[in-house]
Amino acid sequence: MNHNSLQSLSIDFNQDKEGAYKKVFQRSPLVSSQSVGWDNLSIIYDRQPAIELPKTSLKQHCIGILTDIPSTIQTDRIIDGRFVEEHNIQGDLIIVPANTTHQAAWYGEGASVAIAIDPTVFAQTIYEVVDPERIELLPQFATPDPFVYQIGVALKSALLKHGTSSRLYAETLINALIIHLLENYSTTRQNSFEPIAGTLPKYKLQQTIDYIHACLDSDLSLNRIAASVQMSPHYFSRLFKETTGFTPHQYVINCRIERAKDLLKQGKLSIAEIAKEVGFVDQSHLHRCFKRYVGITPKTFSQQYRS
Known part of the structure; x- marks a missing residue:
């Protein structure tokens, strides 16, 4: 060299x-x-x-x-x-x-x-x-x-x-990485940090939930969700988890699963159409997440509901 x-x-x-x-x-x-x-x-x-x-x-x-x-x-x-x-x-x-x-x-x-x-x-x-x-x-x-x-x-x-949903997950990981770099690989002294504590105000939590539900079928990003309540992604993520018990990524997946359940019960759309409607990439992505969260496949859930 x-x-x-x-x-x-x-x-x-x-x-x-x-x-x-x-x-x-x-x-x-x-x-x-x-x-x-x-x-x-x-x-x-x-x-x-x-x-x-x-x-x-x-x-x-x-x-x-x-x-x-x-x-x-x-x-x-x-x-x-x-x-x-x-x-x-x-x-x-x-x-x-x-x-x-x-x-x-x-x-x-x-x-x-x-x-x-x-x-x-x-x-x-x-x-x-x-x-x-x-x-x-x-x-x-x-x-x-x-x-x-x-x-x-x-x-x-x-x-x-x-x-x-992987994009939102990736943004969450990048934010965690930045804070880790700040704490371990920067000139700032450890004791100069202010701990993040508390929860989201009720009105901000409701704004967040409304925004997520309104945009569930789109490519939701952590930055956009945080910006909808005028907060930085890292600060928002910490307070959101403290308030709800879920990371924003977990919460979005839960919302998508719950909406998919409702649509499966209605029986008007195919599983592939439902996947698109609730923001999953395709039918197999819905299948994987649904089985992980609910314990059964969307098809089995639909059959059990009808019977």
Whole structure:
């Protein structure tokens, strides 16, 4: 790897989307948030052979999670001019803050999840916890982080399923990731956080429920639900769960199942039509969720109701 490379490739995921990845790797990834229609997120899952990457500078915070590493991979990495020879293992986390140069060469094959988080989104997520002006995300060479690894595996699964409800799930995971990064990989002292406590006011809870029911057949996103009651996604999620006992994602799935039950009882629509009507991707997606939540399939539920 050329440690003295002066020219840096400028990368902006907001502007170029998946094209930003192509600039670095000269090809499309296996799957990305853009390819599955999650336009407000920048998540990529890809498998990489041994490769040397050019020197880059991203406009976004870049989080790499090594999700599928069958055996230790030697990697030469430079972040912000500092060189480290890594021995990467499954579960490693790498952080390259926005506007920080990064260069790497690795000597084995593996797969990873990469997430680009815009600094403004990072600030909006944390502003009800701590003053964003007082924190700075720190560069992080490969280090094991079990919590982030689980988030990476869950994001990979959500991307590969790319269901309507998976987008809301992915947003929830990204928000949890941002708070974890804030607490563990930033300059902010732990004792400067203000704990989030309390519940949603009744009128905001009702506004949320009304919004969810009105938009149940659409691609509901955590950001939109939170914005409907003028709250940040992270703060809203915490208070919503404290109030209802459910995460927003769980609540939406429950609402979709309950509406599907009503439509199955009416017997006017096919199961495939009901799936679309209540916001599931297709009949098999409804089938999986219905069986998990109700214990029987939609078809069995319909037959039992009629008998």
